[in-house]
Amino acid sequence: MSATAVKDSPSPLELLRRPRAEAIRGALDAMAIMDDVVREEAAQVIRTLEAWDEVRSALIERPAEAVEAVVFINEPSLVRDVAALADDPSPEVRAAVVSALTRLAAADYQALFSRQLADPHPTVRGLAALGLARAPGAETEATLRGALASETDVGARVLITDALWSVTGGW
Numbered sequence: 001m002s003a004t005a006v007k008d009s010p011s012p013l014e015l016l017r018r019p020r021a022e023a024i025r026g027a028l029d030a031m032a033i034m035d036d037v038v039r040e041e042a043a044q045v046i047r048t049l050e051a052w053d054e055v056r057s058a059l060i061e062r063p064a065e066a067v068e069a070v071v072f073i074n075e076p077s078l079v080r081d082v083a084a085l086a087d088d089p090s091p092e093v094r095a096a097v098v099s100a101l102t103r104l105a106a107a108d109y110q111a112l113f114s115r116q117l118a119d120p121h122p123t124v125r126g127l128a129a130l131g132l133a134r135a136p137g138a139e140t141e142a143t144l145r146g147a148l149a150s151e152t153d154v155g156a157r158v159l160i161t162d163a164l165w166s167v168t169g170g171w
Contacts, residue, residue, distance in 0.1 A: 009030050009033055009035075009038050009042075010026055010030070011041065012041045012042070012044050012045050012048075015027055015030075015042075015045045016045060016048065016049075020049060020051075023045060023049060024045075024046065024049060024051045024054045026042075026045075027042040027043075027045040027046050027049075027051075028042070028046070028054070028055070028058050028065075028066070028069065030042035031043070031065060031066075031068065031069040031072065032065050036072075039068075039069070039072045040072055042069075042072070043069070043072035043073045043074070046069075046073050047073060047075065052075060052077060052078060055069065055070065055073065055075075055078055055081075056078070056081050059078075059081050059082070059085065063085050063088060063090070063093045063096070064090065064092045064093045064096045067082050067085065067093065067096040067097055067100045068096060068100065070082050070100055070104070071099075071100045071103050071104060074104070076105075079101070079104050079105050079108075082097055082100050082101060082104070083097065083101060083109060083112060085097045086098070086101075086112055086115075086116065091119075091120075091121035091123065091124055094116070094119060094121065094124045095121070095123045095124050095127055098112075098113065098116055098124055098127040098128050098131055099127050101113075101131060102127065102130055102131035102134055106131050106134030106135055107134065107135045109131065110131075110132060110135050110140075112128075112131075113128040113129075113131035113132045114128070114132065114143055115128075116128035116131075117129065117132075117143070117147045122151075122153035122155055122156035123155065123156070125147070125151065125153070125156045125159075125160070126153075126155060126156040126157075126158070126159025126160060127159065129144055129147060129156075129159050129160040129162075129163035129164075130159055130162065130163050130166075132144060132163060132167075133162075133163035133164070133166040133167050136166070136167040137167075140167055141164065141167050141168060144160060144163055144164045144167060145164065147160050148160045148161060148164060
């Protein structure tokens with residue numbers, strides 16, 4: 001995102017002075033700006049207003065953006081809503097879901113990550129391997145070795161190899 005977009009984004013205080021619906025919409029829009037400071041400030045507005053229902057609506061209306069927003073908002077009650085999008089038709093959304101769950105609650109979603117190793121999109125498969133690596137163990141290692149043996153996409157192989165390296169501490 002351009003420096004102008006970051007500069008033009010409203011401050012949290014400016015957002016909180018607006019009517020509730022407008023403040024929440026502005027905070028959710030600010031989440032699309034690829035600047036972590038802006039996203040964290042927008043997340044603070046959403047946390048302050050406890051706008052969980054509005055975030056759930058955004059997960060339906062614009063899921064890929066909203067899934068990323070949930071990572072910054074870091075509200076435990078929203079994690080299951082994110083996980084519910086794991087079978088979305090869009091590979092972008094599925095990848096965002098796997099990435100978000102890896103950062104938010106990897107240990108709780110090992111079965112989902114294992115299932116996503118068979119996703120038709122290589123990015124989702126690779127990210128699922130990284131999620132699995134967050135809860136290492138003998139079963140995880142075996143699962144990752146099996147995924148690596150059958151993976152044909154170079155990018156996914158790199159991510160699976162990274163995950164396996166993380167689990168085993170090396171070969």
